[in-house]
Amino acid sequence: MQTVVLAAGRGTRMRPLTDRRLKPMLPVAGRPLVAHTVEAAAEAGASRVVLVVQPDDDSVSDYFGDEHAGVELAYATQTEQRGTADAVRAAAPKLADAPFVVLNGDALYDHDSLAALYERAPAVGAFRVADPTQYGVLLTDEAGERVTGVVEKPADPPSDLVNTGAYALPAEAKRWLDVGESERGELEFTDVLAQACEAFPVSPVAFERWLDVGRPWELLEANEWKLDELDGRVDGDVHADADLAGDVVVEAGATVRSGVVIEGPAYIDAGATVGPNAYVCGATYVGPEAKVGHAVEVKNSVLMADAHAGHLAYVGDSVLGRATNLGAGTKVANLRHDGNAVKMLVKGDVVSTGRRKLGVVLGDGAKTGINTSLNAGVKLPTEGATRPGETVLFDPESEKGRRE
Ligand code: TTP
The missing domain is CATH 2.160.10.10 (Hexapeptide repeat proteins)
Incomplete structure (x- = not known):
């Protein structure tokens, strides 16, 4: 399935390590962080990867070129860092009219879990954490088989399943990318997901392992894993x-x-x-x-x-x-x-x-x-x-x- 990898964030929580490089280019066991993401996607069944990158920074395309791990790569530039829905919108012209996967380029996924996401589309990757209050928490139906939405940083979490930012969505989702600004002033892909949940049965896929690499010590955790x-x-x-x-x-x-x-x-x-x-x-x-x-x-x-x-x-x-x-x-x-x-x-x-x-x-x-x-x-x-x-x-x- 065609896959969008988001690699155009500012990485402000990772400072000072992102003062002079993009977060997805931080080193993890001898390769940039985003190389692990692309490789996991390739192994899980990505047919082609569109990397969303920042303007005026060629480090991602210089590293990868037009192919990696046997998968063809394309690049889309997000002019301003306005949010994840905006980043996917930048990639949309490079996507065929077919289902697609979206992954964060600053996260590590285990390969089997990711393969399950590709197989069970439409689906969202979910990860169980002890304290979900700092995450986007997935809302599901009573049986826990259908995702109904995402609630951000809830004081009283409805479940311990958090959103991993890994989505496998039908082609129609391309038409829902024009979302309004969220409370924190960003164009969020979770609002696109909300529309998908209304129109399709979206399954939560429990990930065995997942690491969001947002803060400096999580770079150590990423290296420990890999x-x-x-x-x-x-x-x-x-x-x-x-x-x-x-x-x-x-x-x-x-x-x-x-x-x-x-x-x-x-x-x-x-x-x-x-x-x-x-x-x-x-x-x-x-x-x-x-x-x-x-x-x-x-x-x-x-x-x-x-x-x-x-x-x-x-x-x-x-x-x-x-x-x-x-x-x-x-x-x-x-x-x-x-x-x-x-x-x-x-x-x-x-x-x-x-x-x-x-x-x-x-x-x-x-x-x-x-x-x-x-x-x-x-x-x-x-x-x-x-x-x-x-x-x-x-x-x-x-x-x-x-x-x-
Ligand atoms: P975040 O980690 O939420 O944002 P960030 O990478 O800018 O970091 P920080 O919050 O510390 O400033 O982003 C999740 C993923 O989405 C990550 O892979 C970067 C990507 N992204 C974009 O490609 N474009 C955007 O406009 C934003 C906000 C994120």
Whole structure:
């Protein structure tokens, strides 16, 4: 079935990681996030994929070209980020008059669940969560067999099934894309779904696994998921005195030096160097040309291209943006002494990440002075810097962060 993948969002909750790149282009286990979406769609039965992209940014089409995972690709430009219905409307001229699937380009789907969505059209992907109050919750008939609508962030959720933003709809839905603005001022695809639910029996398809990658720690969760599926392979240069256990990918052009211990799953991308005498564990992605130097420990983290942790550093449960540099002795805290979930500032609000273990997020080009200590949940802005010996306890962007 023809499939629209939405990749034109602003990604404001993911800042600073989206200051200089689109959210769907964030790295997940060696590929952009959206590549996983397109591959899941291809495996589930997509015949052709139309990617909705932003104007003046060719990163998505530069990466994919006109084919990926055996599926033909086309591109549609959404001129202004007015909402998901508007994004699908941008793709409509490239769609045949036939049923179509819509997927978010910033979500991970498990392949079998997605295949069930394609098979059971008209259908919506539904995912069971413990606390649905922060999601769009699906309304269904009493038997739970037919979707009747979606209610956004309900205080008293009618069910624990949330909308995954994965829809398989009949051709007619193309005619319903001109929706009005929602309360939050966007043109929402859920209003298109509401019309489809009136005209057709739309089934909820329970997804086994799904991850919406909207906030920085969800990038870690995406990498944990996809690194866990890795099959180890060594195409790069690994010193005889290095010790690799579990599934570890060492890409061609990557170097693992003497005395290094890597406990997979881990992915060392092309041109990266690890060691000598470094320890990499948890689900860790070390991006192209990144460096993990002498006596550096990296646990469950994402180091983007050119990120450097050169000497005597600890990086746990953290995301280091492109071309970041940690001064010697930089340490990251990734656990609160009270054992509560680490909080992070997202668009001015301090929110619980739900993670007991979470370190820091560094925007592209951020640098720490020697012996910097970074507290759990801190973000440094793009090109931000710390002084030698500085201790950063709270998100520097917020006085509010200081109070919580
Ligand atoms: P969201 O995650 O709701 O929006 P966003 O990506 O802009 O992020 P944020 O809220 O943090 O600013 O979008 C869901 C999907 O729809 C995502 O894949 C991006 C896509 N999208 C578009 O393609 N065009 C749009 O106008 C919007 C709002 C989203």
